[in-house]
Amino acid sequence: MLSYLKMSLKSNATLKVDFAGFMFVTLLIFGFRYTYFGVFFQEVDNLGGWEEKYIYLLFTLSIIMTLLSNSFTYSIHKYFDDVHKGKIEAYLVKPTPQYQVLLFRGVNVSNLLLFFMLGISWIIYLYMQGHLNGISAWYFTSCVGLFFIGVLVNISFVVSFESLTFITARNMPIDYIHSELNRLTQVPASLFDIKTMGTLLALLPMVFSCSVIIQFIRDGFGFPVQLYLCFALIQIVGSALIFRKLQQSFDSHGG
Amino acid sequence: MSSMKCKINLFNLVPYCKNAYKEVYIDRGMLVTDFFLATIIPYIIQFMLWSWFFNSAELNEFNGYQYKTLMVYYVFVIAFNRLNNGYGIVEYYSSIAHSGSLSSLACKPISLANQRLADFIGGSALYCLPVVIAYFVHVYIAQVDLLSAVIGLAKLFIVMLFSQILCFYVSYFFAIFTLVLYRPHFLLNLLSAFQIIFGGVLIPYNFWPEYLHMIMKLNPFYFIIAAPVEVIIGTYNEGILHYCMITLAYIVVLRVITSVLENHLVKRSSILGG
Numbered sequence: 001m002l003s004y005l006k007m008s009l010k011s012n013a014t015l016k017v018d019f020a021g022f023m024f025v026t027l028l029i030f031g032f033r034y035t036y037f038g039v040f041f042q043e044v045d046n047l048g049g050w051e052e053k054y055i056y057l058l059f060t061l062s063i064i065m066t067l068l069s070n071s072f073t074y075s076i077h078k079y080f081d082d083v084h085k086g087k088i089e090a091y092l093v094k095p096t097p098q099y100q101v102l103l104f105r106g107v108n109v110s111n112l113l114l115f116f117m118l119g120i121s122w123i124i125y126l127y128m129q130g131h132l133n134g135i136s137a138w139y140f141t142s143c144v145g146l147f148f149i150g151v152l153v154n155i156s157f158v159v160s161f162e163s164l165t166f167i168t169a170r171n172m173p174i175d176y177i178h179s180e181l182n183r184l185t186q187v188p189a190s191l192f193d194i195k196t197m198g199t200l201l202a203l204l205p206m207v208f209s210c211s212v213i214i215q216f217i218r219d220g221f222g223f224p225v226q227l228y229l230c231f232a233l234i235q236i237v238g239s240a241l242i243f244r245k246l247q248q249s250f251d252s253h254g255g
Numbered sequence: 256m257s258s259m260k261c262k263i264n265l266f267n268l269v270p271y272c273k274n275a276y277k278e279v280y281i282d283r284g285m286l287v288t289d290f291f292l293a294t295i296i297p298y299i300i301q302f303m304l305w306s307w308f309f310n311s312a313e314l315n316e317f318n319g320y321q322y323k324t325l326m327v328y329y330v331f332v333i334a335f336n337r338l339n340n341g342y343g344i345v346e347y348y349s350s351i352a353h354s355g356s357l358s359s360l361a362c363k364p365i366s367l368a369n370q371r372l373a374d375f376i377g378g379s380a381l382y383c384l385p386v387v388i389a390y391f392v393h394v395y396i397a398q399v400d401l402l403s404a405v406i407g408l409a410k411l412f413i414v415m416l417f418s419q420i421l422c423f424y425v426s427y428f429f430a431i432f433t434l435v436l437y438r439p440h441f442l443l444n445l446l447s448a449f450q451i452i453f454g455g456v457l458i459p460y461n462f463w464p465e466y467l468h469m470i471m472k473l474n475p476f477y478f479i480i481a482a483p484v485e486v487i488i489g490t491y492n493e494g495i496l497h498y499c500m501i502t503l504a505y506i507v508v509l510r511v512i513t514s515v516l517e518n519h520l521v522k523r524s525s526i527l528g529g
Contacts, residue, residue, distance in 0.1 A: 025448050026444075
């Protein structure tokens, strides 16, 4: 696993301008998106009942979660691109577990580094501002846990649909579909009506992967959080089973 | 002689358009996915946020936009954002430059820029559909009379053509830099970020803080996405002629810059593929 990470890091490090540029663009988007939400708060003091600080928190979480999820979805897409081209046999016969090849062989180190940089600076900022004072260890761990479950939900969504390449041998545009659906994570859950929220929770729990953390901070471990965890677990386990089952049907010809 | 040459060149470009059109048409699965995801999801987000905003603040108008006008603006602006999408131009240029096939394409009697322009317009033809459908729905709901609707349709095609050509040259300008940067990721991210921010996809230019108005209204991305939409929905105060003149000026300037830059960078780079 570490060897895969090392190789990806070396590959990314050779193109410094690309990496520096990627950081610049991410920070640019970050700044303008903050200004965009600021437009709403000129006239109202909440969005869907969530105060300004929670909306900014939701947005920051969404950016950071996207960076971490995309680090791995990039690798997943690369794996299935090889499946599509019929080049995956070399990795199937190696002693390395398949999940390591799937998640780490093509990991996007630019995203990963930016995730650590932004994540750490954000936590330092929260600490300096005193927002973390008086927060219990259990509470903080739960938030971090929900964050990583959100990342897993995003990854499992991509894995379950990309796995169809094993039987169709076609290159699926799942990374594109995922990035479009991922935009919905920036919408506060409170803006959805209850029926839509229930349906989306069951079908696409990733839509609420960030909102659920805010829900937890505001209202504690309530029914929506429990329901989300339930559907998230189903999706994560389901995607692992789908991957395993469809891999067994793979005829290795590519498409 | 030069007009004759121009006619021949234009005629020779048609197969590029046709092939690009067919390529998009054949991959209908992706086309449908694109139509739904790239247009409906961004619209749902804007709709949810602005509906809450107007209801909650009890406003009739915000920065010159009524709720309905703003929703119409988003329908068009999101459809235009998909229509004028130069992502493929940068990606393709990067792939041919680094697979070593740039030289074989560049030595053809039609310049590489013109080949790609024809390909871009042909490939975008089907993406005009959401814009045209949105226009008919808009005309029907607003109960516009027939003459105004026909004039509006003519305006729509003019602004679509101008914005397409401008989008091509802006994207081609970005694409050329793959000769220096080797990978297209940064340029692709930058291009799509500029389209969304400066093109007015997030919000109309006058919603940004006042110190940003000038940048938001004079940059080329505004003339690719937001300005054509404002011409159609009638919030572009200077009129269609003004829009066409500025867009044309941008096209001419970018055509010259890309031509000089491409010549310079192609000479500098050692394209052996890789």
